[in-house]
Amino acid sequence: MRLCAWYLYGEKHRGYALNPVANFHLQNGSVMWRINWMADTSPRGIAAACGMMVNYRYFLEDTASNSAAYLGTKQIKASEQVLSLVSQFQQNSKL
Numbered sequence: 001m002r003l004c005a006w007y008l009y010g011e012k013h014r015g016y017a018l019n020p021v022a023n024f025h026l027q028n029g030s031v032m033w034r035i036n037w038m039a040d041t042s043p044r045g046i047a048a049a050c051g052m053m054v055n056y057r058y059f060l061e062d063t064a065s066n067s068a069a070y071l072g073t074k075q076i077k078a079s080e081q082v083l084s085l086v087s088q089f090q091q092n093s094k095l
Contacts, residue, residue, distance in 0.1 A: 029063030
């Protein structure tokens with residue numbers, strides 16, 4: 001889950017999220033809300049994402065500012081759960 005959080009939050013292409021689904025939701029002003037372990041246990045879900053799924057949450061009053069922050073400064077809005085997993089990855093990674 002830590003690696004997944006880092007991939008979604010920290011891996012970038014030209015400053016934007018490398019994952020196309022994450023990039024889509026973040027451009028539209030969402031918050032990277034939650035990473036769910038074994039949420040998609042279908043063969044395709046296991047093969048594509050080790051069964052993990054991500055929830056993106058839209059707070060309507062914040063979507064315009066979140067979108068502008070992402071598109072302008074490439075700042076990703078994320079929940080404490082996601083940020084905690086990213087921090088744990090950074091502390092334990094040798095990358």
